[in-house]
Every structure is written in C-alpha cells, then in structure tokens.
Amino acid sequence: MVKEVDKKGKTAFACEECGYVYEEKEWAEKCQTWCSEKQSCNLEITEHGAPPE
Ligand SMILES: [Zn+2]
Incomplete structure (x- = not known):
C-alpha cells in the first residue's frame, strides 16, 4: 500500500519503499x-x- 501524505495542504501519495512522493496515486503504486x-x-x-x- 502506498502512504497518503499531506503535501502543502494537498493529498499526495508516497512510495513506502523509496519515499518518493507523487500527486497521482497511480504513479505511487507503480x-x-x-x-x-x-x-x-x-x-x-x-x-x-x-x-x-
Ligand atoms: Zn519507490
């Protein structure tokens, strides 16, 4: 599961393996x-x- 994070007031999605943060959940999952x-x-x-x- 990707992790939902708050990025400057907006919801973003973080890869739990490397920590990269994506605005689109699809990319975080990839x-x-x-x-x-x-x-x-x-x-x-x-x-x-x-x-x-
Ligand atoms: Zn990653």
Whole structure:
C-alpha cells in the first residue's frame, strides 16, 4: 500500500519503499511495485514525483 501524505495542504501519495512522493496515486503504486520487486528506482517513474524532503 502506498502512504497518503499531506503535501502543502494537498493529498499526495508516497512510495513506502523509496519515499518518493507523487500527486497521482497511480504513479505511487507503480513506483512501489517497482521498488519492492527490483530494490531500485525507475527513473521513468520517479520523474513524475518528488524526492522525499
Ligand atoms: Zn519507490
């Protein structure tokens, strides 16, 4: 499950594996699936999000 986080008053979604934050839940889920399977980040996915602060 991705984690819902508050990003400047808006709901965003964080990958629990790498911590990247996405405005769209779909991308967070893609990232989490990738991270848990590959134990690495996919740049084509993370470019849609923001690194953890
Ligand atoms: Zn991730």
